[in-house]
Amino acid sequence: MSEKPQSLSLTVLLSPWLDVDFDNTLVSGLTLDSREIKDGCLFAALQGAQLDGRTFIDKAVECGASAVLSETKERGQHGLITLQGNVPVIQVYQLSDMLSELAYRFYFPEQNLHKVIAVTGTNGKTTIATLLANCWNILGKQSAQMGTIGNGLFGKLKSSLNTTLDAISVFSELNDYQQKNVDYTVMEVSSHGLTQGRVSALPFHSAIFTNLTRDHLDYHGSMENYELAKKALFEHFPVKQRFINADDATGAQWLKDFPDAISFGFNAEMLTKQRYLRIEQVEYHGQGINFSFQSSWGQGLISAPFYGDFNVSNLAAVLTQLLAENISIKQAEAVFPRLNAVPGRMEQYYFPNNDITFVVDYAHTPDALEKALTALQKHKKTGRLICVFGCGGDRDKGKRSEMAKVSENFAGKVVLVDDNPRSESAEQIMQDILKGFNNPARVTVIHDRKEAVLDLLDNALPGDIVLLAGKGHEDYQIIGEQRIFYSDRALLASLQCTYNKNNKADL
Known part of the structure; x- marks a missing residue:
């Protein structure tokens, strides 16, 4: 068994990349997040797309970092060392490229x-x-x-x-x-x-x-x-x-x-x-x-x-x-x-009073949606196959019309709902999806996923199978900058407790 080392000298840890003399500087942990710094941690300050880790070097030192690796984009700066107090701050060219091996050396020094x-x-x-x-x-x-x-x-x-x-x-x-x-x-x-x-x-x-x-x-x-x-x-x-x-x-x-x-x-x-x-x-x-x-x-x-x-x-x-x-x-x-059901992957919720089955699946690509719908067609005996889906904002817009075509070709009824609009207008996302339908007038648009599920429970026909696609295991929606709790699985499980008894949702 390989055990996490209590500490490893900075000299040994960096030896494949740098010849430094810090035998007395001991590393007891690695982190990219200055908020996770504990005494003895090495802080890797990356120049990320959204955050520049180098701006948190002072905080890392204050919190007890034993050393800092600061990413540089200049090859000539590789290996330059400054001290903040007794803490070495080492410039490392393309630090992100060596992080995986660095972590492997630290956590598995015996490589087993x-x-x-x-x-x-x-x-x-x-x-x-x-x-x-x-x-x-x-x-x-x-x-x-x-x-x-x-x-x-x-x-x-x-x-x-x-x-x-x-x-x-x-x-x-x-x-x-x-x-x-x-x-x-x-x-x-x-x-x-x-x-x-x-x-x-x-x-x-x-x-x-x-x-x-x-x-x-x-x-x-x-x-x-x-x-x-x-x-x-x-x-x-x-x-x-x-x-x-x-x-x-x-x-x-x-x-x-x-x-x-x-x-x-x-x-x-x-x-x-x-x-x-x-x-x-x-x-x-x-x-x-x-x-x-x-x-x-x-x-x-x-x-x-x-x-x-x-x-x-x-x-x-x-x-x-x-x-x-x-x-x-x-x-x-x-x-x-x-074998157990995989959370949010073709997961069934049956409502016997209505004889309606909801199937929650993570399908969020045209291919995955087609496969989910064709799979359910083979298991469906009576009723219709209904497809409920949306598309995420700030993501590949080209697949929106493609998913529309798939749903129209393989489902008897389509309901469009919001997925994770993020910074995009939910209404604009719907318009992009609708452009992919040959007959958009037959498509129902209900932005709120919970409202769409309740509507289908009230109006679906016996034997219908409803594919609720896109969210799967996820328990949130991202609307603007807000991440709010929402789960298709939790909603359906809750509805099963009340709807099957009373044939009416009591939420």
Whole structure:
């Protein structure tokens, strides 16, 4: 086990980058946030896009920092040292690029990190990470996860603002898990996290690729750049196992680029050096799905309480990783029926008095919305499929009309609601979405999500399935500069307690 060092000399910590003589300056912690400074901490003052950490150096010194690394954009200033009292302030060129390795050296000086599994792709990361952590837990392995719905031991997550934490927090969390005897951490790795070097020093045990569809173009600029950001995980990291979705067009190409990768999906096949897991027959029923498979490890049948082809793909990714870790097919077949629902991912809320089912899902891209709707079509027996969604402000505007087209093509009724308008006008966002409909007059606009849910409960027909998309696990809305509490899941759970008894909401 690697234990967090009580202290490490600044000389030793910085030796890969700087030859400095500070053997008597001991570092007992690392932080990017001056508000978290404790005696002995090293403060990394980055020049961020919104805040310049260098403006907080004085505060960090006052709070007990033992040393400060101050980011400089000038190569010639690298290594320059000034003293504030007895505290060295060291100029470091491109400090953000070295933070990941710096944190790895500090938190894992013996370099014996437990197994960390990376999951990347546009859609499915959270589901795969959660289900895989759930599987390890059922199999008697201590597991943790890091990602969109939080970080921590499985079932004990702490919320997080970002899918992938900052470079220092990543290793701080992993060190904490290691002290709790975690065998596996399953981490969602975002394209932002990869591009910004937040995990650049992390020696991943394995990496799973789900798919690539339009998202984050406001940041990456093009699909080509977005793909390259994701591919870096497979190309530039020393991962021991690569798992790639053979059903995705990008994944199919990557399987050619990485001849030792393991393929999974409906189109997976045995290639020269590759192991594989191919999905065979799939059955959809009211309680979930069954699918048979052929693989390099043998054949079997999986049953699980989830909906849709995309969850078949997610389950196949999880299954392939388990089999590659020498979990037997018999063990896997016993585990999958016991898996828990993933918060905000195709999560059902049934109202028997009305015979209406609401399904909460995080789908916030055109591809994810289409997959959620087509999944529900296969499970729907009677009634209509109703799609409720909105689009976030200050984000990729191009996907607004695309999501409109998807909802119009795959749902019988569409209701537009607010997502996170942020600094944009909610009304303008609605107008952008409406431009994507062939027949916008048939679309209902109700800005308030709670009001839309109550309206559907009063007016939907027996057998209707309502997809409430976009928020998923989130428990807030961002309107202007305000972050207010709101949760689709909490609202529906509350309504179930009253509406099913009285057939009338009493809120």
